[in-house]
Structure formats: C-alpha cells, structure tokens
Amino acid sequence: MQLYPAIDLLDRSVVRLREGDYEQVREYTDEVLFVAQSFQRQGADWLHLVDLNAARGAAAVNRDLIAAICRLPGLKVQTGGGIRSLATIEALLAAGVSRCVIGTAAVRDPDMTAEALRRWPEQIAIAVDSRDGRIRVQGWTEDSGINLPDFALRMKHAGAKTLIFTDISRDGLLKGPAVEETRKLKELTGLEVILSAGISSVEDIAAARDAGLDGAILGRALYEGKVDLADALRLARQLPQPAATRPVKNELPADEPAADESAVTAWNTLAGQSQQIWQALKKDAAGLVCAITVDAATGAVLMQAYQDQAALTRTLETGLLHYHSRSRNCLWLKGETSGHYQHVQAIEVDCDADCLLYRVKADGPACHTGATSCFFRRLEEFAQTAEQT
Secondary structure (H helix, E strand, C coil): CEEEEEEEEECCEEEEEECCEEEEEEEEECCHHHHHHHHHHCCCCEEEEEEHHHHCCCCCCCHHHHHHHHCCCCCEEEEECCCCCHHHHHHHHHCCCCEEEECHHHHHCHHHHHHHHHHCCCCEEEEEEEECCEEEECCCCEEEEEEHHHHHHHHHHHCCCEEEEEEHHHCCCCCCCCHHHHHHHHHHHCCEEEEECCCCCHHHHHHHHHCCCCEEEECHHHHCCCCCHHHHHHHHCCCCCCHHHCCCCCCCCCCCCCCCHHHHHHHHHHHCCHHHHHHHCCCCCCCCEEEEEEECCCCCEEEEEEECHHHHHHHHHHCECEEEECCCCEEEECCCCCCCCEEEEEEEECCCCCEEEEEEEECCCCCCCCCCCCCCCCHHHHHHHHHHC
16 A cells, blocks of 8 residues: 655645644644655655645645655655646646646536546546535535535546545544545545545554555644654555454553653652752853753664753653743643653763753654654755755
8 A cells, every 4th residue: 555645735834734624724844845855764655745725726836845845856746736727737747746636626627637637647636525425625615516426436437547535524633534435435436546634543554554445645643743654654565454463453642651650760859959950051042951862772863952941850850851942932841742752761961061961762753744863864965955945
C-alpha cells in the first residue's frame, strides 16, 4: 500500500482544517520546504499536497512553493485544490507534479474532466469528497446534490483510474478512518482507491493495508506525533495480514505520562537548590540558557531549545523536561499537546556553565514534523532549499 504524507497549504503555511472548515484552522509552520524534506528524509516517495487557497477559488499564491517541492529529488507530488482547467493541469505537470487531483471540476465540468482523463490517464486522480453520502465541492463548502456511488461510477465511465475518497466528517479529527466505506468503494468501481481522513495510529494504517486499499493519506497524526512516518511507511509496504493475525490495537495512553519514580526522586533533591543553580549558570541576553536534549540510550541528539528559571525548576520538580517557548513567551512542557514527554535520566553542565545537556527517555518524536530528531537535514540540502526560496 502506498502511503502519502500530506501537506495542506493555506497562505503559504502548513495547516490542518477541522472537517474542511476554513474557520477552524490550525497552523503548524511556514517552513513548507522543511516539512517536505523531512518527509523525504524519513523515506516517503510520494507527497499529497493540497492548495487550500486555490480550492476556494483564490489566486494561486502557493504555486511557486509547489514547484519548489517538486524539485526535491526522488519525491513525487500528488496535488489538488483549484484544478478546474486543462491549462492549470498542464502548468502543474510542467512544474513537476506527478498527479493532479480534480475535485469540484469533476462535478461541474465533466467534459473538461473527461478530456483530462483522456490526455493524462495515469496522471489524474478524482477526489471523491463526501459528507453523509453526498459529494461536496468548492473546498467542501457546497453540497453538489450527487450521491457518492453514482458519482464514483460516473467517473469510472469517464476513464478515471484512481479515486481519492475522503469522509469529510472524519477529516482532521483523529477519530479513525472510513476503511470499510473505502473498501466498498473499491469493490463497487474496481478502481485504485486511496483512503483519506481520520488516520490516528499505525493500527489504522495496518487496517487500511489489510483491507486491500491502494493507498492512504496521512496528515494530522504526523504533525501531532501520533504516528512516526518511518514506522508507518514500513508497515504500509508490508503484505496484508489475515484478520486472525492482526495485532490488537493498544489503548490510547493516559493524558499524563507514567512517572519514572527513581528519576523524579533524584531531581526532587535538587529542586530546592534550583535558585542557586540558576544563579550560577550563565544566561544569554534574553536571560535564557541553551538546553540540548539527547536520547539517553543512543546518545542521538533530539532537539535544542531554551530554559528560564521556571523551566529548570519544573523540570527538577517533575522529572519531565520543561522549556521556555520564545515564540509564545511562556513555560512549555514538552509533550503537553502531543503526548511525547521527555523523561529526564541525567543532566550535565558544559564547561562554560551556559548550556545544559539533558539525557532523556522520549515517549515519541522530538520534532514537530514527526521526525525522531529535529536534526535531519544535511547542510548541503539546506543550501539547496535556500537557493530555491
């Protein structure tokens, strides 16, 4: 099964919408090429990219970013959003896009869609975006009045080879994908069908694979650390398993991590000295100390951030790494939203007393992109990205 990590672009930033609602936007980063490179570095060979500005009929403000991503070696791009003419398809394919996804135009301009399928049969996919069994258009904001099975069969007769099925009610909610509905759509049409929306765990990916689906799109679960992309890719590429041998889905972890009592006790003895420790450390101009975090078992560098006195004190009190968020100017418990807590095993001070090294057991990836470590780009790759921007 092919796995497609997703990037949704809105105003040149990576975002996720809740059930396709433009009023419910969560912005992750404006480092779009950085995210694409991280997916590529973790083993992705396809990327699903949605231009949300174009989907609403706005100007193609993201087109140059799409072209830049297409120039990344070894990464194929499947893109949708605002593709409503043959000229747009030609321009995207010329920019390096491997597959264009037609949505609204497949409903409102069947002649153009049929011609696109005739010209580029392997490079066109049809978006089957459904809520309550009816096809939605115009960035999912309008009900077309067409039911899902009729539309899917209509597209098959027009020459479509690939469908991308989205149950809009599951999009961006992490409440599980519509695996059975997607399987039935594949059975009905006999076409290649890609599952979209709702994946929240590797078990969901295994279920899609074992249902015989051709692909799955992975979005929010990556950005919030619910799924490790490298692990998901390995799982998706395995042969389907018979139902009797599938692993039982684990219960979701509790909101709070289990305490490492021995580590907490060790740091508690130092918590009362946090003020003296802080005074002895050398701070930067902003009154912060650099904090480097490494994996206690392997020594691999995970991330670099900053601490103020409050972050150091809370780290010593709880045994969980706290940082100072410079962008939000507040105390930040690593893992409070993603569940990827960092359990402190050892703390070291450098020779100049201006940097702390934390050795941790991590509950998940350190990077907001879903990568295990924030350090996965070689300088020469970064230089290429800098040239493109």
